C-alpha cells in the first residue's frame with residue numbers, strides 16, 4: 001500500500017466530547033468519524049483494524065466448529081413478540097415501522113432470529129449440536145452513548161448461538177466457546193481476564209465476561225492474586241464472616257446531634273466505621289387483596305457502614321426478586337416516624353421486613369440509627385436488643401482486602417472493559433418460541449442454548465486504552481492497521497532513497513507483510529508524528545545520508561531510539577522482528 005493512494009486524515013486536536021484516550025486517539029488518527037451520537041463511520045484506517053479483529057475472531061470460531069451466517073439487521077417485531085422482548089425490552093431496543101405500519105426492530109442481538117432458523121431446520125437430535133454465528137451490525141439505543149466506539153449505539157458484534165440436545169451438551173458447547181475465547185483474546189496481545197458473571201434468572205455459574213484490563217474501564221473486576229478466582233462486581237463474593245462474638249456492651253441511646261451518616265457518627269464517637277450499620281429502605285409493590293389497591297411493603301436492608309449495597313444481589317433476596325424500588329420519603333416517615341438520617345431496625349413505628357447483610361448478621365456491639373432525630377443506638381446486639389434477623393443474605397459489593405471465597409488470600413479490584421460475554425441460556429428462548437427437535441425417543445424437546453458475544457468495534461478502543469503513550473496509539477501487531485511503515489526522507493530529491501524504499505516495499509509485500517510506504521512527500525517531523533499517532537508498530541526510515549553509508553534505521557513504536565541496520569540485511573532483520 002502506498003500512502004498517497006490511501007486515506008490518511010490525522011487531526012491535531014481531539015473533539016471536545018472525547019473524554020477518554022481511545023476516543024481521542026481514534027478520532028485524531030482518522031480511524032473513526034462521528035455522524036451522530038454513538039454513530040460512527042469506520043474510516044479506512046480504522047476499518048483495517050476492525051477487519052483484522054474480525055479475521056482473528058472468524059478463524060478461531062471456525063476452528064471451534066461454529067458456522068458463519070448473517071442475519072438481518074432489521075427484524076420483524078412479531079418474532080420479537082414471541083420471546084416477549086418486543087414488549088419487554090426497554091428503550092435500548094430500537095423499534096421502527098414500515099410503510100404498512102408493521103413493527104420491526106433493529107437487532108441488538110439475534111436470539112429470536114437464530115431460534116427461528118433452528119426450529120425450521122434442526123428437526124432431529126442427529127443434527128445437533130450446532131453453533132451458528134454472525135459478525136454483524138447491532139443497534140442499541142444506549143442511554144448514554146459515549147467514549148466513541150467503546151459504547152456506541154451502532155456497533156459491530158460477533159454473536160454466536162449454540163443448540164444442543166440437553167444440558168450436558170450445552171455445557172460442553174459453552175466450554176468449547178470459553179476455550180475459543182481464550183484463544184482469540186490471547187491472539188490480540190492484550191492483558192485480559194475471564195471473570196465469572198452473574199447469570200441472572202438462569203442461575204448456575206455458566207456465564208463469563210472477558211475483560212480487558214484498563215484504568216478507564218467501566219466495570220470493576222474482582223480477583224484473587226493468590227488464585228485464579230475472578231468475578232465481576234455483581235457476582236463476586238467474599239468468604240463468609242466468622243461466628244458472631246458474644247455481646248460485650250450494654251444497649252445505649254447516644255446523642256449524635258447533626259451526625260446523620262455512619263462516617264460522621266464513627267468520627268464523633270471515635271470508633272471504626274466497621275462498627276456502624278446503615279439502613280437502606282426499599283419498597284416492593286405487593287398486589288392488594290381482591291384486586292384492590294397495591295400495598296407497598298417496606299423493607300429495611302442493613303449493611304455495615306463501610307459497605308455498599310449491591311442491587312443485583314439484593315434482587316435475589318426472596319421477596320425482592322420481582323423488583324424493588326427505594327422507598328419514598330412519605331413511606332419512610334410512615335414506617336419510622338422520622339425522615340432518613342437516623343433510621344434503624346429497632347422500634348419502628350410500623351413493621352418492616354428486615355434483611356441483614358451476612359456481615360451485619362455476624363456483628364456484635366454495633367451502632368445504628370435510633371429512629372429518633374439526632375440519636376443513635378450503641379452496643380446493639382442481635383437476639384438481645386432485637387430479634388435475630390428475619391433474612392440474612394450477601395447483599396453487598398466486595399471491597400479490596402475482603403477474604404477470597406476460595407480461602408486463597410485477600411481480594412483485589414481493578415477496572416476492566418467488557419469485550420466478550422459467554423452465557424448458557426438453557427431453554428429460555430426455545431421454550432418461548434416453541435423451538436423443538438425430535439429426540440432419540442421420538443419426543444419433541446426444546447433446544448438447550450448458549451449465546452456468545454464479542455464487541456468487535458469495542459475491542460480496538462479497549463486495545464488503545466491499554467496501549468498508548470503521549471504520542472499516540474501503540475497497536476499490538478495482530479490488529480495494527482499496518483504492521484510496518486516505510487518512511488523515506490527526501491524521496492523527491494534522492495533517486496537512491498526512492499529506489500531503496502520502493503524495493504523494500506515490494507520485497508515486504510512479496511513476503512506477505514502488511515506494509516505501507518509513506519510516499520506523500522511530507523517532512524520527516526510530520527511523517528513521524530502521523531505514524532506515531534496512528535500507532536503502526538514497526539517503522540523503517542530510509543535517508544540519503546545513512547543510505548550512502550549502507551544503512552537504514554529501524555524503530556519499534558515502543559523503542560526510544562532507532563537501530564541502524566545494514567540496508568542489505570534489513571529484510572531478514574524485519575522478518576525476525578515481525579516473527580518475534
Ligand code: ATP
Nearest residue numbers: 149150151152155157418419420421453454455458
Ligand atoms: P455492557 O455491559 O458494556 O453494556 P452488555 O452486557 O450489554 O455490555 P452483551 O449484550 O453481552 O453486552 O454484548 C456482547 C458484547 O458486545 C459486549 O461484551 C461488548 O463487548 C459489546 N457491546 C455491548 N454493548 C456495546 C455498545 N453499546 N457499544 C460497543 N460494544 C458493545
Ligand code: MG
Nearest residue numbers: 092140142151
Ligand atoms: Mg449493555
